[in-house]
Amino acid sequence: MNKIETRNVNLHYGDFHALKGINMSIVENSVTALIGPSGCGKSTYLRLFNRMNDLISNVRIEGDILVEGKDIYERGVDVDELRKKVGMVFQKPNPFPKTIFENVAYGLRVNGIKNSAFIEERVERSLQQSALWEEVKDKLKKSAFELSGGQQQRLCIARALAIEPTVLLMDEPASALDPLSTAKIEELIYELKNKYTIIIVTHNMQQAGRVSDRTAFFYMGELIESDETKVIFTNPKNVRTQNYITGRFG
Amino acid sequence: MSHLDTELKYLKDELLVMFKLVQLQVAKCKSALMNFDTDLAKEILVNEKRVNAMELKIDRDCENILALFNPVAIDLRFVLATLKINSNLERIGDNAEGIARYVMDVHEAFPTEFTTAYAIGEMADIALSMLEDAIIALENEDTTAARKIFLKDDALDTINKRATRTTMELMLKKNAMPLHFLNLLSIVRKLERVGDQTKNISEEIIFYIEAKVLRHAQNTD
Numbered sequence: 203m204n205k206i207e208t209r210n211v212n213l214h215y216g217d218f219h220a221l222k223g224i225n226m227s228i229v230e231n232s233v234t235a236l237i238g239p240s241g242c243g244k245s246t247y248l249r250l251f252n253r254m255n256d257l258i259s260n261v262r263i264e265g266d267i268l269v270e271g272k273d274i275y276e277r278g279v280d281v282d283e284l285r286k287k288v289g290m291v292f293q294k295p296n297p298f299p300k301t302i303f304e305n306v307a308y309g310l311r312v313n314g315i316k317n318s319a320f321i322e323e324r325v326e327r328s329l330q331q332s333a334l335w336e337e338v339k340d341k342l343k344k345s346a347f348e349l350s351g352g353q354q355q356r357l358c359i360a361r362a363l364a365i366e367p368t369v370l371l372m373d374e375p376a377s378a379l380d381p382l383s384t385a386k387i388e389e390l391i392y393e394l395k396n397k398y399t400i401i402i403v404t405h406n407m408q409q410a411g412r413v414s415d416r417t418a419f420f421y422m423g424e425l426i427e428s429d430e431t432k433v434i435f436t437n438p439k440n441v442r443t444q445n446y447i448t449g450r451f452g
Numbered sequence: 453m454s455h456l457d458t459e460l461k462y463l464k465d466e467l468l469v470m471f472k473l474v475q476l477q478v479a480k481c482k483s484a485l486m487n488f489d490t491d492l493a494k495e496i497l498v499n500e501k502r503v504n505a506m507e508l509k510i511d512r513d514c515e516n517i518l519a520l521f522n523p524v525a526i527d528l529r530f531v532l533a534t535l536k537i538n539s540n541l542e543r544i545g546d547n548a549e550g551i552a553r554y555v556m557d558v559h560e561a562f563p564t565e566f567t568t569a570y571a572i573g574e575m576a577d578i579a580l581s582m583l584e585d586a587i588i589a590l591e592n593e594d595t596t597a598a599r600k601i602f603l604k605d606d607a608l609d610t611i612n613k614r615a616t617r618t619t620m621e622l623m624l625k626k627n628a629m630p631l632h633f634l635n636l637l638s639i640v641r642k643l644e645r646v647g648d649q650t651k652n653i654s655e656e657i658i659f660y661i662e663a664k665v666l667r668h669a670q671n672t673d
Contacts, residue, residue, distance in 0.1 A: 385454075388455075389454055389455065392454075392455045408522055411519065411520035411521065411522075412455060412456070412520060412521055413455070431520065432516045432519065432520060435519040435520055436515055436516060436519045
């Protein structure tokens with residue numbers, strides 16, 4: 203089943219045509235990697251699905267963008283509800299200036315959940331899902347800033363998971379991390395896809411190869427090729443894709 | 453288990469299935485030959501398609517692992533060794549198919565006196581035990597088991613070298629069709645090749661586990 207679909211999507215930042223006629227489907231419970239050179243539209247495309255582009259003043263979007271079969275740009279769509287369903291993790295870990303516990307509990311509290319036992323259970327579960335629980339279970343009251351970069355990023359993932367999204371958007375989630383932390387994040391992504399639909403923007407093609415089921419190559423706002431990752435990296439159909447993944451340009 | 457570990461385990465499991473399939477083909481060859489069982493020979497020919505299909509699948513899986521995971525060290529050696537082991541197993545399968553075709557093509561059983569003179573049964577047993585050693589070596593990452601194969605291959609080589617003299621002696625004494633001798637000589641050569649290919653496999657297993665290259669080496673210690 204397709205979790206997300208875009209049909210003939212065009213996006214302009216003022217006069218700049220950033221996304222050109224994008225048609226793509228994203229299957230449920232899979233990891234899709236978006237690759238391409240800087241400025242090609244990968245992050246712009248990613249931000250469509252939780253309407254983060256709405257925050258940019260001169261943006262104009264055309265086409266259909268469906269999540270679970272519903273057009274998320276239709277009049278009357280509750281953007282807050284959408285952003286609960288479609289979580290996001292950013293390149294630079296951005297924990298709140300709160301304790302580890304409160305970072306994860308925050309989303310639950312602002313959604314009106316007051317039951318302490320429920321919050322505690324959900325915080326523990328989220329931290330376990332993000333493979334951080336064993337490292338922080340004895341210091342939940344400590345500041346999130348006392349964690350390492352890799353731990354902070356896993357905390358941000360736990361924070362996103364706490365409100366039970368169905369889709370996770372990850373914009374270069376490991377690019378600011380050391381190799382060991384990167385490996386942990388990648389293993390986490392591989393495990394999370396059993397429950398979530400994940401879209402990841404990455405500049406690291408080896409990472410795309412390791413974690414994703416499908417890979418989409420963008421170039422100058424166009425979707426050049428989208429296929430199973432093993433096909434993209436063994437026998438891409440488009441010569442531009444081949445040139446990019448072999449490092450001949452970009 | 454990491455994603456790469458899962459893929460490598462799956463590849464190893466596939467390779468072991470291929471190993472056992474080819475071992476069974478060789479075992480059936482011995483039976484088909486010694487009992488002149490043409491039905492069994494037909495089975496070998498049919499199963500050869502499975503061997504070929506598995507070879508292609510394993511090659512593809514190796515390609516995917518190299519492209520997607522950039523393995524290094526022992527993981528890289530394992531994938532490289534698998535490519536070569538796979539190819540050798542497929543050739544063993546071809547040899548088994550070739551022997552099965554001889555059984556299909558002759559109209560009567562090879563006389564026992566001849567198969568004994570050529571030590572066909574003994575060769576087949578040695579080849580099968582070499583394959584068994586290779587399976588154990590791969591399953592348990594046991595290079596001692598892999599090294600046992602080299603001596604056994606020497607035994608096969610000795611029998612093979614005797615085969616030409618055996619042919620001359622039998623032709624002088626017996627009035628059997630020359631075709632029997634030619635076919636039996638070819639079967640001996642094929643069984644000897646199975647031994648060589650199994651020895652190649654053991655060298656690749658040692659390479660994967662110990663990072664030692666034994667190909668073209670004088671001593672295989």
